[in-house]
Amino acid sequence: MNQNIYNFSAGPSVLPKEATKQAAEAILNFANTGVGILEMSHRTPPIENMVAQTDSLLRELLQIPDSYEILFLGGGASLQFSMVPLNLCSSDDTVDYTDTGVWAAKAIKEAKQLAHVNVVSSSKESIYSYIPKDFNQSAKATYLHVTSNNTIYGTQWKTFPKANTYLVSDMSSDILSRKINVSDFGLIYAGAQKNMSCAGVTVVIVRKDILGKTNRIVPTMLQYQTHIEAKSMFNTPPVFPIYVMNRTLNWLQENGGVENIEKINIEKSNLLYEALDQSKLFMGTAAKEDRSTMNVPFVFNKENVSENQIQSLEKDFLNFTTEQGLVQLKGHRSVGGFRASIYNAMPIDGIKALVQALEDFEKKVI
Ligand SMILES: Cc1ncc(COP(=O)(O)O)c(C=O)c1O
Structure with a gap:
């Protein structure tokens, strides 16, 4: 295909070409072993080294202190909606949640089965079109949960409360898009299939001293401690998605890291806005x-x-x-219209092409 394709999917989504090419090559021959990565035991030095290297790359890119563990887990960000309260609080504890979108609401629903949840603020009444920043925290909450970027509604905490x-944050749709101070958080989790990799692996970054404080019985596979002790190899980890992450992180590092991509993301989103x-x-x-800066939902202006x-007109556009x-510009059904997801791997040329298309279509219609 000669035409450039720009993929605005909300996730799974565009990945750096170099990363997907290297991952494709590894399917046939991983690390010059003559064996494909899909066919190799996770308990072999090449895979163990690759997972350890992925940990180091992520640690370096996000400047994660030694007091935090990084885990590569299955189950998606959705499993973290339960693993977080299961591991961090007892059933009679109170936890604070901000309700900023469908994913935040799903996190709240799971936490309600496992603790007393105080929803400190919500923008549901306005179809989550803004971040509800004014709220009082509970006097004794174990943690405060925020969804750093609301993928469906295109809103983002610019500064964290x-x-x-301590803060717990779902960063599924903006991890590695901007500088964060990891020390502001007790725990960060993120499904990989937007800025980090393909679907199949979820990253958890957890400060060790917040664990071991609950009195509940947690199944072995759902305990963070299990995966910490086994270096994410308690059972067979999602090796291939971890490798795609490894290559994506390598690409990010070679392109100036988080600091540089943040500047580019601001430039890209400003152009579109x-x-x-x-x-x-x-x-x-x-x-x-x-x-x-990651997800830009837009609709037709009903005044015109x-x-x-x-x-x-939506079909025509x-x-x-x-x-x-x-x-992949169709909007989520709850907002309607269109959504351009412009994650790290979306080149600025993709934004320029979209801006041109918006202008050209407008000339045809008005
Ligand atoms: C902010 C956010 N949290 C959680 C999820 C759910 O992730 P998963 O499909 O990995 O469970 C998504 C998926 O789009 C998301 O955007």
Whole structure:
């Protein structure tokens, strides 16, 4: 295929070409062993070294202190919605949660089965179009949970609230997109299939001193301690997704690390938001001050497009963009319209092509 394809999928999503190419090669021959990575035991030196190297790369890129463990687990970020309360609090403890979207609400639902949950703030009444920042924490909460980037609604905590005790954050859709101070968090978790890898592995970064404080019985596979002691090899880990992560982290390191990608992400998202702000046809849906640098939902501006035109115009726009190689722009059903997910691996040329398409389509319609 000669045409450039720009993939705006919300996840699984675009990965660096170099990383996917190296991963494809490893399927046939991993680390010059003559054996493919999919066919190799996890208890062999090449795989053990690769997992250890992935840990070091992530530690370096996010400047993770030695007091934190990094785990590579299965089960997706969704399993962390239960593993977090299971491991960090007892059933009669109180935990604070911010309700900033569907994923935050799912985390709340699971935690409610395992502890007393205090939902300290919510923007549900406005279809989660902003970050509800004003709230009081419970006097005795074990932790405060935030979803750092709300993938569906395109909102992001620009500065994190200060927790009375410690913060727990779901960073599935913006990990490695900006500098963070890991020491501000007790625990960070993230499904890999946006900024880090393909689906199949979930990263947990946990400060060791917050563990071992509950009085509940937790199944062995659900204890962080199990995976800490076994260096993420208690059972067969998702080796291939870890390798894709290894190559993606290597790409990020070679391209100036988190500090540099943060600048690029700001430039990319500004370009797109400026185009949306200038448009008469399109408009962003998230509150300006909370706009995400990773996910940009947008809709037709109803001041200039009549309600009964919208459905057919949406189809036309998706056909128009797809023809130009700009794919996966359909919005999430709860917001409607369109969503451009512009993770680390989306090149700036992809944003420029999208901005051009927005302008060209507008000229055709208005
Ligand atoms: C912020 C956030 N949290 C959690 C999830 C769920 O992740 P998983 O499918 O790995 O369970 C997603 C998926 O898109 C997400 O965007």
